[in-house]
Amino acid sequence: MSIRSRALLVLAVALVPSACGVLRIPGARSSGAVGGRPVALLTEGSAFTEAVRGATVAALQQVLARPVRPIEGLPAPADAETKALAVRLMSGRSVVARYDWREPHCAGERAVLAGVTYGVDALYRVVLGHSEQQREASDAEWAELAGDRIGFRRLRVRPTVREEVLSGTVGRSAFVARDGAALTSVYRRRVTLVRDARRIDVALAVAEAVRELGPVPVPEWEGVARRLAKSGCPFLALAIADAQLAGNPSQEPVQVDALAAMRASLDRRNARLQAQEMEQRARAALGEDDVEGAAIASIPPAGDRMPSCHALCEMHMVEICNTDKVLWSAHRARWEATPCGTRREEPFLAACYREQWDTGTFETSCVLPCESSDEGRTRLTAILQEAGCVAGPGPS
Secondary structure (H helix, E strand, O other): OOHHHHHHHHHHHHHOOHHHOOOOOOOOOOOOOOOOOOEEEEEEOOOOOHHHHHHHHHHHHHHHOOOEEEEOOOOOOOOHHHHHHHHHHHOOOHHHHHOOOOOHHHHHHHHHHHHHHHOOOEEEEEEEEEEEEEEEOOHHHHHHHOOOEEOOEEOOOOOEEEEEEEEEEEEEEEOOOOOOEEEEEEEEEEEEEOOOOOOOOHHHHHHHHHHHHOOOOOOOHHHHHHHHHHOOOHHHHHHHHHHOOOOOOOHHHHHHHHHHHHHHHHHHHHHHHHHHHHHHHHHHHHOOOOHHHHHHHOOOOOOOOOOOHHHHHHHHHHHHHHOOHHHHHHOOOOOOOOOOOOOOOOHHHHHHHHHHHHOOHHHHHHHHHHHHOHHHHHHHHHHHHHOOOOOOOOOO
């Protein structure tokens, strides 16, 4: 609508009875019925006051026809709800108590943790900034406004206008096995006379963006849990089995797989600690300056326990992501050296780690060749030795 047209509507809008001011969202259910499982809503940015946040919740409930639960932020391991979840899952399971249930390398999966902690079917994250300024009308705006009536008077002097801008994104995290993220942008700009008290309707803009994202996908909790167990986040997988698969035939198999993944993780950690301890003993015996000699001396004799192929491959997959400087640059991040095998919390690196497991690279391109022959293990160990991650090759 042009500025001229908006100006002509000022008087008419002022005369509309307030009883007609009910929010109408095209395509929403007219009955206003709300039922089913809730979704979570996280709002951020200068567009959201307490009143606007409340109006947004109401608008989304009308669009989605299900409860909308506003949250203050994504859950973290330090939160009381997450700790209570961990305590519940530890009951009768010593492996969970020994496992690092905080899983710092799984920081990119905090939306899933929100789904488990809050008992929701999806998470909407809305980030919107709002700004406005008063200024003299531009030549083009004055050309549109000149001669318009304001009440019973015509504009004779270039007026002051209010320019209002709303911009940002609306994202949805759905709990499906693959491709659960969806994102759309929001942009609204409005120029009116300063005496016009109306503002851009933030709640309506968010509701329209949510409708654009489509219906909430049906959660695939079993698929999500199995993906997490394979990608190194078995605690989250166990939490899903406990909170979302209760009474489902798949609950027990998912629990078994998650606990097995935790035990394997503990075995790999113990193997790494043993390897580090042997290298430290060798360095202490030869002196810190004789690094090459220490590396050779740290190779244990035949029969001593060596890191498993599973442990070596996990280190290798993590190194592939951590040392990919092109990946860091693509996400405008400054590359940082990271100790071998250490998972970082950056979302793009967490996604890279998951990809190694989800695509089968970890199993088919690393574990199987390593376990199939001494040559495969030697080749893998040589790669890690060159990267400074292990002391040297050993028997399979």
